[in-house]
Amino acid sequence: MIIDCHTHLNRYVESQPVSLAERYAQLHADMDANGVQHAVVLSSYTINADRPSTDELLALMEGDARVSVVAGVSVPHLGSDQVMHLRRLLETRRIVGLKLYPGYQPFHLYDRAVHPVYELAGDFDVPVMVHTGDTFNPKAKVRYTHPMEVDDVAVDFREVTFVLCHMGNPWFVDAMEVVYKNENVLGDISGLTLGTFEPRYERMVTGKIDEALAFINNPSKLMFGTDWPISDMGSYLAFAAKLETTDDEREGMMWRNAARVFRIPVQEQADG
Numbered sequence: 001m002i003i004d005c006h007t008h009l010n011r012y013v014e015s016q017p018v019s020l021a022e023r024y025a026q027l028h029a030d031m032d033a034n035g036v037q038h039a040v041v042l043s044s045y046t047i048n049a050d051r052p053s054t055d056e057l058l059a060l061m062e063g064d065a066r067v068s069v070v071a072g073v074s075v076p077h078l079g080s081d082q083v084m085h086l087r088r089l090l091e092t093r094r095i096v097g098l099k100l101y102p103g104y105q106p107f108h109l110y111d112r113a114v115h116p117v118y119e120l121a122g123d124f125d126v127p128v129m130v131h132t133g134d135t136f137n138p139k140a141k142v143r144y145t146h147p148m149e150v151d152d153v154a155v156d157f158r159e160v161t162f163v164l165c166h167m168g169n170p171w172f173v174d175a176m177e178v179v180y181k182n183e184n185v186l187g188d189i190s191g192l193t194l195g196t197f198e199p200r201y202e203r204m205v206t207g208k209i210d211e212a213l214a215f216i217n218n219p220s221k222l223m224f225g226t227d228w229p230i231s232d233m234g235s236y237l238a239f240a241a242k243l244e245t246t247d248d249e250r251e252g253m254m255w256r257n258a259a260r261v262f263r264i265p266v267q268e269q270a271d272g
């Protein structure tokens with residue numbers, strides 16, 4: 001059983017298909033080719049020709065049990081309209097989490113303006129995923145993406161589960177402390193390369209995640225994710241296979257933690 005907890009259907013580069021339906025078909029093809037049973041698809045903080053809205057994704061994926069949707073939140077536009085819309089999607093369980101993009105959008109997680117997001121997550125028991133670390137876009141401001149930013153809100157909103165995406169790359173040490181110390185914080189290991197891993201870099205990053213695994217020493221804390229299509233799924237699984245884990249840590253990382261946090265019903269498939 002493998003759950004990829006972090007994928008996108010955005011069009012990042014011109015070589016990707018223009019149509020959303022084609023990118024969605026490509027995701028399924030890559031899942032099949034790599035034995036990935038379930039993917040969590042994250043919508044963006046912005047909507048344009050290359051970045052579909054949460055509603056577009058939901059319409060496209062209606063009835064597809066192999067994907068779940070996490071809604072990207074646009075913090076500068078976090079008025080009552082957006083909050084009400086998210087609340088409706090959560091009430092009907094059409095989305096399984098919320099995603100914040102500090103850095104891409106310049107805001108601090110602790111800013112009062114963001115609190116409605118944590119209140120929603122608490123009300124509906126869904127995780128808040130947070131981009132941390134290096135950004136795909138050099139115009140983003142990385143001081144907002146430091147993993148320590150997650151600690152503030154993890155402490156103030158104990159009932160909310162936070163996912164520190166990309167393990168703060170390259171601030172792995174800070175990320176591992178925030179994940180280790182806070183019961184309500186997990187890390188995802190997605191997005192640590194563009195495309196396929198280059199051997200020297202893969203050795204470096206494998207060492208970093210091995211250190212995090214050893215320091216955290218808790219099988220319920222890390223999740224496998226790729227950041228597909230930014231990162232190649234096959235190369236990512238090969239990287240994950242090289243990590244030094246206990247059997248419990250591997251099972252937790254590859255699917256069990258994501259199934260629990262996003263409430264993805266996979267138990268039958270896992271047993272079958």
Ligand SMILES: [Zn+2]
Pocket residue numbers: 006007008042191227
């Ligand atoms: Zn991502």
